[in-house]
Amino acid sequence: MEIIYADSLFCLNLLTDYLLCLVSAKACGLYLRRIRYFAAALIGAAYSVCVFLPGLGFLMTAPGKLAGALMMGLVAYGAERRPIRCTLVFLAVSAGFAGAVWGISMAAGLPSP
Numbered sequence: 785m786e787i788i789y790a791d792s793l794f795c796l797n798l799l800t801d802y803l804l805c806l807v808s809a810k811a812c813g814l815y816l817r818r819i820r821y822f823a824a825a826l827i828g829a830a831y832s833v834c835v836f837l838p839g840l841g842f843l844m845t846a847p848g849k850l851a852g853a854l855m856m857g858l859v860a861y862g863a864e865r866r867p868i869r870c871t872l873v874f875l876a877v878s879a880g881f882a883g884a885v886w887g888i889s890m891a892a893g894l895p896s897p
Contacts, residue, residue: 788836794829801828804881805860808874814864824860828852853878 805821831852835843842848857871864870 790833790836793836794833797832798825798829800881801825801856804878805856805874808870808877809860811877812861812864812866812870812873814861814870817860817863820863821860824856827859828856831855 861870
């Protein structure tokens with residue numbers, strides 16, 4: 785059985801999601817709205833914890849993941865002139881970060897999930 789600590793998962797995802805929102809906004813050349821990015825990061829962190837709760841396994845499906853990402857994008861970039869473009873940049877930055885983490889774990893000899 786795998787033990788997952790919800791507080792650690794929440795805090796790590798909060799920090800990671802906030803930084804991803806911030807980097808995406810910088811890449812889009814936006815005026816930084818840090819409170820909105822923090823709110824979006826809160827949604828992402830709550831989502832990451834909810835995935836492991838009993839009865840909420842449907843959040844691990846592709847539509848569940850997409851809904852979570854779109855909610856984060858709407859909160860973070862909904863007030864911008866081009867929210868769809870900013871959300872797509874956010875998704876691309878997130879995918880790039882995930883690929884980098886996966887590559888580093890492969891190079892370190894850690895097992896793939």
